Amino acid sequence: MANAVFVAPFLLPATVRFIAAAALLPDVRLGLISQDPEERLRDDLRAALSGHYRVTDGTDAQQIADATRVMARHLGSVDSLLGMLEQLQVPLGEVRDALGIKGMGAEVARNFRDKARMKTVFEANGVPCARHRLVHSAVEARAAAAALGYPLVAKPPAGAGARSTFRLDGDHQLAAWLDADGPGDASPVLLEQMVIGAEHSFDSVVIDGELIWHSISRYLPTPLEVLENPWVQWAVILPRDISGAEYDPIRHDGLRGLRALGLRTGLTHMEWFRRPGGDIAISEVAARPPGAQFTSLLSYAHDVDMYAAWARLEIFGEFSPPERQYAVGAAYLRGQGSGSVVAIHGLDTLQHELGDLVVEAHLPVQGQSPSGTYEGEGHVILRHPETSVVEAGLRRVVEVARVELGEVS
Ligand SMILES: Nc1ncnc2c1ncn2[C@@H]1O[C@H](COP(=O)(O)OP(=O)(O)O)[C@@H](O)[C@H]1O
Ligand SMILES: [Mg+2]
Incomplete structure (x- = not known):
């Protein structure tokens, strides 16, 4: 039996998926530290928790440390401390250091959190970057x-x-x-x-400094181009076959980069570019599971629950590398115009053409206000054994779906 504590300032749906995965693992007693009241959680999840402690600032290392000490008295010990929010990684490292809890310490967390420091470490170790x-x-x-x-x-x-x-x-x-x-x-x-090239991700699991598993995906087009054009709809694709030699450089330099930053064990989300000449540049890396539905994409591509797999890795240091079963991709639907969502066009056509490929759809609803982020107002996830089918499908979604913004009467 392992005693673990999950830190999550706000109990948002995306966060709750990770909490639930950890709470429902066999042989785990999970305590939760949050700013939001426990009443936000569904009853079955509340029942699965072994304790809850409410703090006023869920990213404050001192408050997390105090709450973790209370939890340790209650549970008998705290063997691991986890959280998936980017802003939590340094405070969690500080608390692990202070309380002698295994896992990533503050020094390593800072290498991931501070991009100037990260690039300096990369340069010092000959890891290609801008x-x-x-x-x-x-x-x-x-x-x-x-x-x-x-x-x-x-x-x-x-x-x-x-x-x-x-x-x-x-x-x-x-x-x-x-x-x-x-x-x-x-x-x-x-x-x-500025690196000119095709932007990709490299999501990987490292245990004791060894690469255990990885996934590669490609953004179409890059997040910066998406941000520069508020209406651009975009997609990310996880090709089914990533075994080719064209990905050897990122496997090699990606792992070197992670080791240089000091990672011993963890799931990380790295972004990298392939320049037109073929060489690569690593852009950034986060020492946490990816956001933007990415953890779901990884689950669909491998037919496993990556939320639970991440929690097991954090708590037990174990990970069974899953085989890629499918190509998967997400298309992000972004409102055009200004105001709130008044209509979504093209859904009937898409349903007719691509209905069989859709494994998840989160469609914008009338009256919804724009998110103001590149994730837009909704997304559709497609899956098929053949990469070309998913790629063509994503292009159709991006072309055909149109989220109209305006005055809602
Ligand atoms: N040096 C660079 N060259 C080209 N594009 C970049 C560079 N740095 C950032 N970008 C673009 O900006 C986006 C956001 O930057 P990034 O460093 O990934 O920060 P964030 O933590 O906000 O994701 C990237 O996905 C990429 O499209
Ligand atoms: Mg980024």
Whole structure:
């Protein structure tokens, strides 16, 4: 029997899937630390928890440590501490360090959380990545632009969801960005050489520093292009066969990057580019399960419950590598225009053409307000043994589905 504590400030549906997977594992007693009241959870899940502790700030290391100590008295011990939120990874590492709990410590967590630090570690270890500079002022930004050259990407060193991320093509754009959104001493910005190429992910499980399993996916088009065009609908595809030599560089450099950052055991979500010439550049990596329905995509592609598999890995350090059974992909539906969702067009056509491929559909509903993120207002997940079928299907969804925004009468 293992005693584990899950930290989740807010009990949102996506988070609750991970909590439920951990709570329902055999041989696990799970305590929950959250900001939201326990009453938010379904009755069966509340009954499956061995304890709950409510805090006022669920990302504060001191509060998490205090709550974990209470939980340890209640359960007899706390053997592992887990959470999937990006902003929690450093505080969780601090608490593990302070309380002597196994798992990723704060030093390693910081390598993953702070992108400037991550890139510095990559460069020092010869892991291919974009050249970068962390800048604290307009003067430093201009010097970095002169040294790195355009096009550049400006982004927060600890961002997520491509927020406050901009492409800068020349001095004029740099000047405009410095006026509107420039860096300061307390708000440094990461400037990177822009990598031109096809963006992919590399999701992997490492145990004791060895690569146990991995998945590769491709974004069509890249998240930054999606963000620059509020109406662009996009897709991500997990090809069925990823055994080809074209993926050897990411298998090799991806693992080297993870080892350089200090990862011993964990599921991580890495993003990387393939340049037109064929060489690769690693963009970033998060030491947590991926968001954006990605954990569901991994589950569909391998016919396993990746939520539960992640929880088992975190708690027991075990993972049975699943075989890829299908090609899978998600198409993200994004509203066009302004206002709330008034109609979705094209669904009948898509149902007729692709109905057999759909394994999950989360369709926008009338009156819904736009999410303001690249995940848009809804998504459709397709699955088939052949990659080309899924790829063609995703293109059809992106072409045909149209989410109309406007005034709801
Ligand atoms: N150096 C770069 N070259 C090209 N595109 C980039 C670069 N850095 C970021 N991007 C684009 O911006 C997106 C968001 O940046 P990323 O570093 O992944 O931050 P986040 O944590 O917000 O996902 C990426 O998915 C990619 O499309
Ligand atoms: Mg990213």
